[in-house]
Amino acid sequence: MRAVSVRVLQVAIVAVAASWTLAAQTPPPTQVTAQDLRDGLKNPTRWLNYGGDYGNQRYSPLTQITPANVNRLTAQWQFQTDTLGKFEATPLVLDGVIYVTGPLDTGWAIDARTGRQIWRYKRDLPPGLIACCGLVNRGFAVLGDRLFKTTLDAHIVAISRKTGAIEWDTPMVNYRHGYSGTTAPLVVKDKVIAGVAGAEYGIRGFIDAYDVNTGKQVWRFYTTAGPGDPGHATWRGTDQKAWENGGGSIWVPGAYDPELNLTYWGTGNAGPDYNGSAREGDNLYTASLVALDADTGALKWHYQFTPHDIWDYDSTQMPVLADLTLGGQLRKVVLFANRNGFFYVLDRATGKLIRAKPFIQTTWAKEIRPDGRPMLEPNSVPSEDGTKVCPDQTGGTNWMPPSFSPSLNLLFVTARESCGVFFSWKEDYAPGDAYRGGAVQRLVDEQYSMLRAIDALTGEKRWEFPYTNQSFAGVLSTASGLVFAGGSGNVIAFDGKSGKQLWHFQTGSSLYSGAITYMVDDRQYVLMPSGTTLTAFALAAF
Amino acid sequence: MRRTLWVTGAAVSITLGLACATSAFAQDRAARADPRPANNPYEGKAEAISNGGAMFRTRCAGCHGPDARGYLGPDLTGFWGAGGTDDRMFDIVRKGIPGTEMIAADPTRVLDRDIWQVMAYLRTLSAVPATTPSGDAANGAQVFRANCTSCHMVNARGGQLGPDLSRIGSARPRAGLHAKLRGTANFIRPGYEPVTIVTRAGERIRGVRKNEDEFSIQIMDMRERLQGYLKDNLTEVRVEKQSVMPVYGPDRLSDRDLNDLLQYLAGLRGADTASR
Numbered sequence A: 001m002r003a004v005s006v007r008v009l010q011v012a013i014v015a016v017a018a019s020w021t022l023a024a025q026t027p028p029p030t031q032v033t034a035q036d037l038r039d040g041l042k043n044p045t046r047w048l049n050y051g052g053d054y055g056n057q058r059y060s061p062l063t064q065i066t067p068a069n070v071n072r073l074t075a076q077w078q079f080q081t082d083t084l085g086k087f088e089a090t091p092l093v094l095d096g097v098i099y100v101t102g103p104l105d106t107g108w109a110i111d112a113r114t115g116r117q118i119w120r121y122k123r124d125l126p127p128g129l130i131a132c133c134g135l136v137n138r139g140f141a142v143l144g145d146r147l148f149k150t151t152l153d154a155h156i157v158a159i160s161r162k163t164g165a166i167e168w169d170t171p172m173v174n175y176r177h178g179y180s181g182t183t184a185p186l187v188v189k190d191k192v193i194a195g196v197a198g199a200e201y202g203i204r205g206f207i208d209a210y211d212v213n214t215g216k217q218v219w220r221f222y223t224t225a226g227p228g229d230p231g232h233a234t235w236r237g238t239d240q241k242a243w244e245n246g247g248g249s250i251w252v253p254g255a256y257d258p259e260l261n262l263t264y265w266g267t268g269n270a271g272p273d274y275n276g277s278a279r280e281g282d283n284l285y286t287a288s289l290v291a292l293d294a295d296t297g298a299l300k301w302h303y304q305f306t307p308h309d310i311w312d313y314d315s316t317q318m319p320v321l322a323d324l325t326l327g328g329q330l331r332k333v334v335l336f337a338n339r340n341g342f343f344y345v346l347d348r349a350t351g352k353l354i355r356a357k358p359f360i361q362t363t364w365a366k367e368i369r370p371d372g373r374p375m376l377e378p379n380s381v382p383s384e385d386g387t388k389v390c391p392d393q394t395g396g397t398n399w400m401p402p403s404f405s406p407s408l409n410l411l412f413v414t415a416r417e418s419c420g421v422f423f424s425w426k427e428d429y430a431p432g433d434a435y436r437g438g439a440v441q442r443l444v445d446e447q448y449s450m451l452r453a454i455d456a457l458t459g460e461k462r463w464e465f466p467y468t469n470q471s472f473a474g475v476l477s478t479a480s481g482l483v484f485a486g487g488s489g490n491v492i493a494f495d496g497k498s499g500k501q502l503w504h505f506q507t508g509s510s511l512y513s514g515a516i517t518y519m520v521d522d523r524q525y526v527l528m529p530s531g532t533t534l535t536a537f538a539l540a541a542f
Numbered sequence B: 001m002r003r004t005l006w007v008t009g010a011a012v013s014i015t016l017g018l019a020c021a022t023s024a025f026a027q028d029r030a031a032r033a034d035p036r037p038a039n040n041p042y043e044g045k046a047e048a049i050s051n052g053g054a055m056f057r058t059r060c061a062g063c064h065g066p067d068a069r070g071y072l073g074p075d076l077t078g079f080w081g082a083g084g085t086d087d088r089m090f091d092i093v094r095k096g097i098p099g100t101e102m103i104a105a106d107p108t109r110v111l112d113r114d115i116w117q118v119m120a121y122l123r124t125l126s127a128v129p130a131t132t133p134s135g136d137a138a139n140g141a142q143v144f145r146a147n148c149t150s151c152h153m154v155n156a157r158g159g160q161l162g163p164d165l166s167r168i169g170s171a172r173p174r175a176g177l178h179a180k181l182r183g184t185a186n187f188i189r190p191g192y193e194p195v196t197i198v199t200r201a202g203e204r205i206r207g208v209r210k211n212e213d214e215f216s217i218q219i220m221d222m223r224e225r226l227q228g229y230l231k232d233n234l235t236e237v238r239v240e241k242q243s244v245m246p247v248y249g250p251d252r253l254s255d256r257d258l259n260d261l262l263q264y265l266a267g268l269r270g271a272d273t274a275s276r
Helices: A002-025 A034-039 B002-019 B023-032 B046-059 B086-095 B112-125 B137-147 B174-182 B255-266
Strands: A073-080 A092-094 A097-102 A106-111 A117-122 A141-143 A146-150 A155-160 A166-171 A186-188 A191-195 A206-211 A217-222 A255-257 A262-266 A288-293 A299-304 A320-326 A329-337 A342-347 A353-358 A365-368 A374-376 A387-389 A403-405 A410-417 A420-424 A438-442 A448-455 A461-466 A476-478 A482-487 A490-495 A501-506 A516-520 A523-530 A533-539 B193-199 B204-212 B216-221 B226-230 B234-239
Touching (some): A034 A141, A034 A186, A073 A501, A141 A186, A146 A191, A155 A191, A186 A255, A255 A320, A353 A365, A403 A476, A438 B046, A476 A516, B046 B112, B137 B255
Antiparallel strands (some): A073 A533, A092 A097, A141 A146, A146 A155, A155 A166, A186 A191, A206 A217, A255 A262, A288 A299, A320 A329, A329 A342, A342 A353, A365 A374, A387 A420, A410 A448, A420 A438, A448 A461, A476 A482, A482 A490, A516 A523, A523 A533, B193 B204, B193 B234, B204 B216, B216 B226
């Protein structure tokens, strides 16, 4: 009897010891810190920001997959959302778990090794949502053990990373007036920053910062300058309150420079889109890049890409931060391939234009003057009888994020050549109704889309790969010299230097997002959203 | 009258729900829309006519022609003269015509007001309908069987290299069909673009393109065989501008036979179940 007890005790001791050993081997749950976000992709098991790092380079240091072995890349698993719509999100990865948002305000935590769901989040959406271009979402942001996202009914919410449960829920604005949330937020220190979509519905755009712990609004920057704001005088004309419905939406996230403590956001088109007659002037700060103090939201500088936009040339593309040697001097710059067809290099401390060059055919303006203003071409104003302008309203590129390889000094952009016939008419504003003042006929025979490599130092085109159909794929580049992009549902790997196509896989649905890459168990994965599916690739294990 | 209006309104909101992938959205917007007026509230208003003209040129002229006299889609100038009503025209624009290229107008992009303004513009072009075209449809049917059936299906009979023409009378105006047959217009429906491919073995295959991506192409060849080809295995892929359909000039088809054929085609307005 006694002997048995001793044996039981011994077994118990061994068991406890074993569990301690196990505990010692299993790392504690990670709390994402502000420093982790600044570190970007330094930790190869993580992808914590929409753009990979705060500079949106989407350039991974991973080198397990190379141009020499990429032909052995094989699909490992697929995850399907069981929803309508499509992924436009960039997934985040942390500790072997993927966090991704889907269409119709959904989200998932997924095992990064197997694609198995861990939890699912689904918001009960009210009727009457207004979103011009799909009920999509572009992703989570993360800090601590919370995820943050914007919602189609224009709220911003914090979600538990462990359970998918809502922790706080703050309305940004009344969605019934044409506002929606589709951008991924950007977390900077203790604030989560985001804005609203809806410039096709006469919204007044803004960028907001909220306290990560409470969801309380800390600051707001309006993207149309109201009375008393600098820039208000750029809203003239017959409609004295044009700025109230002047657009300037925010539907992709910005960038952050910790040294300058500035956050950079591209702003949407002016509204109504195609009829500027009632809103004469530059219409600040639409179709611009604004640099805001991350703590206060104060405007440090702005650069307007398309003053008095009448072509729906949203500047909601990714600002890419890079340090380039220009004229023998290392400069902190923003690279910006704009929907209006120009590739800009700006000084990111001052906003001063360093260089702008068209990366596709442009006929609204042929060049940008040294003072930063476009030289407008005659006969490019939308009209009752139609005016042909290149590019069309979808633009030379769009929301699909580009990638910058600092080792090659190349910016890889999903670009398109296109022209459209722009019509305009008079439209009155009514809350929640479309407010475009015109429309565009695409000239389908004149368009094609391609992956284009632009030399960041000169603005010259280095190579391109033409797609068979229109592509909206984002881009990823890696330190091994690979570029991942795609078209027609094909994920394609390229040699970044030469543009040579090295590998491809047909996912079965169009790509509206970019690939990411991460390590789990010493294995490099490439993850590509397409349609409502995620596909994870890794080198075949032989 | 009130009842009629209500019924029409209900039909519209049901259609909107079906037409829009996000039905909750569409229903809500339809619900808050005002009841549809019996007559066009914008008729005769100068600004509405001018706006409507611009909207017409953007959204409608591609098919109905810059003067609304018909091209791919029917002539609209005779609509009211032939007894058409505002209500009927509004319904067609909002709901579309199933089985044709006339799609439903998305209520999130095209407001009721826009439709009324386009109609106000069209009324200014309104003309007396052209004299009713005449022709011998029975002979036209014979001409069709002799020349067209090998590639075109009508009421489930015929070939499938070209589009099914069972509804062509609703989808195309006579002038458009005339132009296509005589070869003065060359519009090709997506999925029917002529293509020639050459395999590495030197085999030349002609057909119509069903789909294509960066690495492959899917076609129906002239014998109606569906097949995909890897571009790596081809030395040439040439998509041509000229339709696979031959041009029927006066040497192949007399004016009279052409007129009869058009009379027959104009009467094809949906599957004729009785003939199956």
